[in-house]
Amino acid sequence: xxxxxxxxxxxxxPRASSGTYHPLVELTLARLREFLREPEAIFxxxxxxIVMSVMMAIAFPAGAARPVxxxxxxxxxxxxxxxxxxxxxxxxxxxxxxxxIVVRDIPPGDxxxxxxxxxxxxxxxxxxxxxxRFDPTRDESRLARLVVDEALKRATGxxxxxxxxxxxxxxxxSRYVDWLLPGIIALxxxxxxxxxxxxxxVQARLKKLLKRLAASPMRKRDFLMAPIVARLVFxxxxxxxxLAFGALVLGTPIRGGLASLxxxxxxxxxxxxxxxxxxxxxxxTFEAINGLMNLATVPMWVLSGxxxxxxxxxxxxxxxxxxxxxxxxxxxMRGVVLEGATLVDLxxxxxxxxxxxxxxxxxxxxxxxxx
Amino acid sequence: xxxxxxxRNLKKRYGDVxxxxxxxxxxxxxxxxxxxxPNGAGKTTTIEILEGLLTPDDGEVDVxxxxxxxxxHELRQRLGIQLQETQFTDKLTVEETxxxxxxxxxxxxxxxxxxxxxxxxxxxxxxxxxLSGGQKQRLSIACALAGAPDLLFLDxxxxxxxxxxxxxxxxxxxxxxxNGGTVLLTTHYMDEAQTLxxxxxxxxxxxxxxxxxxxxxxxxFGTPTRVVHEGTLEDVFMSLTGRQLRED
Numbered sequence: 001x002x003x004x005x006x007x008x009x010x011x012x013x014p015r016a017s018s019g020t021y022h023p024l025v026e027l028t029l030a031r032l033r034e035f036l037r038e039p040e041a042i043f044x045x046x047x048x049x050i051v052m053s054v055m056m057a058i059a060f061p062a063g064a065a066r067p068v069x070x071x072x073x074x075x076x077x078x079x080x081x082x083x084x085x086x087x088x089x090x091x092x093x094x095x096x097x098x099x100x101i102v103v104r105d106i107p108p109g110d111x112x113x114x115x116x117x118x119x120x121x122x123x124x125x126x127x128x129x130x131x132x133r134f135d136p137t138r139d140e141s142r143l144a145r146l147v148v149d150e151a152l153k154r155a156t157g158x159x160x161x162x163x164x165x166x167x168x169x170x171x172x173x174s175r176y177v178d179w180l181l182p183g184i185i186a187l188x189x190x191x192x193x194x195x196x197x198x199x200x201x202v203q204a205r206l207k208k209l210l211k212r213l214a215a216s217p218m219r220k221r222d223f224l225m226a227p228i229v230a231r232l233v234f235x236x237x238x239x240x241x242x243l244a245f246g247a248l249v250l251g252t253p254i255r256g257g258l259a260s261l262x263x264x265x266x267x268x269x270x271x272x273x274x275x276x277x278x279x280x281x282x283x284x285t286f287e288a289i290n291g292l293m294n295l296a297t298v299p300m301w302v303l304s305g306x307x308x309x310x311x312x313x314x315x316x317x318x319x320x321x322x323x324x325x326x327x328x329x330x331x332x333m334r335g336v337v338l339e340g341a342t343l344v345d346l347x348x349x350x351x352x353x354x355x356x357x358x359x360x361x362x363x364x365x366x367x368x369x370x371x
Numbered sequence: 372x373x374x375x376x377x378x379r380n381l382k383k384r385y386g387d388v389x390x391x392x393x394x395x396x397x398x399x400x401x402x403x404x405x406x407x408x409p410n411g412a413g414k415t416t417t418i419e420i421l422e423g424l425l426t427p428d429d430g431e432v433d434v435x436x437x438x439x440x441x442x443x444h445e446l447r448q449r450l451g452i453q454l455q456e457t458q459f460t461d462k463l464t465v466e467e468t469x470x471x472x473x474x475x476x477x478x479x480x481x482x483x484x485x486x487x488x489x490x491x492x493x494x495x496x497x498x499x500x501x502l503s504g505g506q507k508q509r510l511s512i513a514c515a516l517a518g519a520p521d522l523l524f525l526d527x528x529x530x531x532x533x534x535x536x537x538x539x540x541x542x543x544x545x546x547x548x549x550n551g552g553t554v555l556l557t558t559h560y561m562d563e564a565q566t567l568x569x570x571x572x573x574x575x576x577x578x579x580x581x582x583x584x585x586x587x588x589x590x591x592f593g594t595p596t597r598v599v600h601e602g603t604l605e606d607v608f609m610s611l612t613g614r615q616l617r618e619d
Contacts, residue, residue: 025473030471033463034462116593208457212457215422215424
């Protein structure tokens with residue numbers, strides 16, 4: 001039987017001379033080519049982080065302390081309208097003179113709306129003594145009240161018992177924007193990882209390409225690993241661009257080693273690639289994959305501490321929150337970038353990410369639907 | 372072992388629907404065997420069981436003398452499979468698609484050789500999305516030939532193609548057979564079966580209702596009482612399976 005086969009396959013050659021690489025390499029190359037020929041995908045991967053970074057730079061200009069913003073309202077208690085207007089103008093003038101106070105021109109009657117919208121932090125009513133209208137649960141409003149009160153008392157001639165010595169120093173990396181940047185990068189790693197892999201998988205299933213591949217001797221593991229490997233190729237620009245932007249434009253310090261950062265990013269990409277595969281392992285429609293993807297990502301957007309600290313959630317929820325892959329990636333990224341943490345310091349986060357890289361992949365390999 | 376395919380008493384049901392109902396046949400090495408039948412007759416289910424993509428509820432399958440359960444990898448290396456409705460990746464070129472499939476096999480022709488066999492050299496660098504129906508189908512055949520298979524499964528290979536493309540596919544299959552390859556195909560086209568197949572099995576409602584060479588089937592059926600022209604295989608087919616349309 002063998003000789004018969006070999007005899008009539010005289011023109012055939014073993015793989016080494018056929019000019020093709022290992023199946024995993026060929027599958028990865030196919031994935032990369034497909035990606036590079038899809039303009040929208042390139043936009044989302046490379047330009048989205050830049051757009052995001054620019055927006056952050058605009059929202060949080062480097063080096064400037066934000067002044068408190070106030071509205072000045074005429075007192076309704078005054079008997080004569082003209083004297084009320086005069087009192088308001090005097091008060092307005094003394095506040096405008098202060099460096100840390102911005103007086104917003106709000107049309108009369110509109111002050112409460114401006115306060116509600118966050119357009120101003122405080123309403124100063126020009127009564128005698130002045131009345132401050134604000135919500136004490138808002139930190140910036142309480143701060144505005146202190147600054148304004150101090151300024152007005154000084155303007156009316158209150159003697160200061162002493163002049164404190166202010167030592168202002170700039171601590172790089174302590175601003176909100178510095179804290180936000182690693183979180184945004186982690187978010188990008190999550191979104192690109194989940195979406196790129198889940199989308200192509202569902203597409204290949206709809207086109208019956210998965211079934212055709214399953215009919216070939218291709219090893220299933222190679223097929224499932226290829227999109228994850230392909231993801232790693234784009235990881236450097238995906239993480240590097242916003243990071244460089246942060247360092248050069250926003251002045252965010254990068255305290256940890258780039259090698260540590262690379263390892264954290266790679267583990268993160270593996271974890272989300274593997275999760276993406278699991279989410280897409282049996283799905284047959286784009287509607288269903290959209291729903292499942294939102295189900296997986298939306299809780300992490302909120303819980304994982306990208307925009308505000310995950311410690312805001314109660315203690316009983318912490319074990320779950322800390323076990324989420326995005327929490328681990330955000331914490332590890334922040335650790336490396338802001339605190340110069342080493343991989344040993346981050347072993348907990350890295351172990352969590354490694355678990356997410358292995359377990360969903362193993363499950364996906366078992367339950368994957370090829371038709 | 373001289374049988375390329377030997378299946379006995381295959382059964383497969385989907386819920387209440389019996390797709391394959393005790394089907395048996397065998398295909399010799401070097402033979403071209405056709406499974407004919409209307410939509411819903413169970414042709415695709417049968418061929419997918421033989422391809423190891425579906426597990427039968429009952430019955431036995433030997434392919435190239437091997438069982439799917441014990442020799443899946445070896446069988447996959449030695450079979451060429453073309454499925455209905457496979458869409459290859461739009462934005463890969465013909466050559467890239469072939470390279471990918473060629474990489475799965477331990478042995479086989481070079482990519483250039485494959486391109487030549489299916490006459491797609493001129494389209495080597497074209498994206499799959501830009502190919503005509505016939506060219507896509509030839510690419511699909513080339514992928515099936517990438518491992519120099521002993522046995523080729525073709526599920527409705529010429530459905531939807533113009534006569535020229537069909538004939539081009541026939542000649543590709545002819546060359547494969549000249550080199551000793553075995554072919555098992557399904558088709559709706561009686562002229563195709565008559566031209567290509569050494570033997571055919573006509574399948575209806577999951578059972579084989581006739582099986583022989585096309586000539587013998589025509590001879591056994593072509594009593595010239597109602598048929599004035601010389602009988603064709605199509606006459607046999609229509610009489611056996613009925614003239615009403617089938618919903619798939």
